[in-house]
């Protein structure tokens with residue numbers, strides 16, 4: 001019984017011995033650009049009211065350009081899966097806004 005414990009214990013001690021020394025003194029973190037300002041446009045207030053309780057605008061702004069149908073499905077997911085309290089009228093305005101502000105994004109989402 002003792003012998004059975006001895007080997008794993010020896011291996012554990014050996015592993016601890018080889019653990020690298022981590023020096024945090026020089027560590028620095030540069031956060032990525034976080035676009036948090038929603039551009040002006042019709043529906044901006046509706047988006048601020050309905051979409052920023054759970055995540056910051058950057059979650060919405062850092063999406064690849066996607067179709068209107070895809071935005072409808074994303075917002076449907078927010079409502080059904082994540083229980084976002086967004087009524088039909090607000091959801092339609094959010095879709096319009098997201099499609100409009102994405103018009104200057106040049107790349108398409110991969111299919």
Ligand code: HEC
Nearest residue numbers: 050051053054059060063074075078082083084085086094
């Ligand atoms: C009840 C909380 C909640 C609300 C309100 C909410 N979301 Fe989300 N949203 C989430 C969660 C949770 C995620 C997933 C985050 C993750 O996994 O990184 C998410 C992710 C997203 C994403 C990332 C892409 C994706 O499909 O996951 C987008 C875009 C997005 N939300 C847009 C919106 C918009 C637009 C609204 C307003 C209609 C909204 N959200 C309101 C909870 C919410």
